[in-house]
Amino acid sequence: MPYNRVDVAMRELIASFSCLEPAELADRLARTAAAVTGTAYAGFVRVDALRHEARSIHLYAPPGDPLRVRRWLAESGVLKELAAVSVTLRLARDPSMGEPGFLATPVPVAAWDHTFVWVAGRGFGDGDEHLLSRFATAAGRALEASSGLEAAVRLLRGVRAFRPA
Template sequence: MTESTRPRTPTALSDLLDGLTACRRSRLLERVAAAAAEICSATWAGLIEVDPVHARARPVHTGAAPAEVRSAERWLTDSGLLTAVASTSDVVCRSIAGVGFVGVPVPFGIRYQAVIWVAGTELNRNAEDLLIRLATAAGRALEAAGDLEAAARMLRGVQAFTAAGSRGPTTSTSGTFARSPASRIGVQ
């Protein structure tokens, strides 16, 4: 196949797909945890996934020095904080052996719930209020990231269809589709 006959993806479609996939949820979780630690003057921060139906919780991202991640997650479990977070939909504030903990639910509608948490010996006195505001923004950002991922999956289908060399719908001289899928099902 020569360069001129090889099917290619339109540049605008590729650019759109690149833009939609630039925001990855995993990277967003890292940034949310880092922001939580910074604004609350925390040593550790992260996100916990909560299954309220089964009253279970597990850390899905822990922001700590690489050597401390397992220690932080073990501390969450051994201190009973995962159980406390799983048993309520409210803010959880505790102090365990001089280490403060604040966990705030992230508001978004899915089966599983998430909690942003921070822990440290010198938490900012406004940590709870700041974390509530961050959780609200993070919930919206995570939902938007999920929507962007869904849109990117759909566009990959369009991209595959385009790359396969199919011409797609033809246009009339007026610039509208000659026979769009919407008109075939009775939508004008």
């Protein structure tokens, strides 16, 4: 088969756009949110467009989940609270009641309605809220860029598939 410059160029472009996996990006972002705020827990929650239901779309936690945040998220009602609000939500830490301390802020992502990044595991203050809000903006840009690259890959594969031989 002769060297085909177009095939090589398309293959290289698709490979470079495909190097970022959405699940890996969400994990990296959650891990970094936890590190930035000095916690061991972080994740993302997406609320449906009608604001009836919120669901966890990614959770980063230490092995064994010592604060049992995974269970707390499912049972505490915090997801219902996130479904009802469109602003930052801060809940105090109260170990005697099993409250780990929680901070969630909206992620400005045009492609997805009502997404929050959250951190948990200690008491949070105004400085943490500001820091997480700034991080949420960067995370939103990264998620949108990732989504745009995925769409570009699909389009490029279509161009490659229908290109005349």
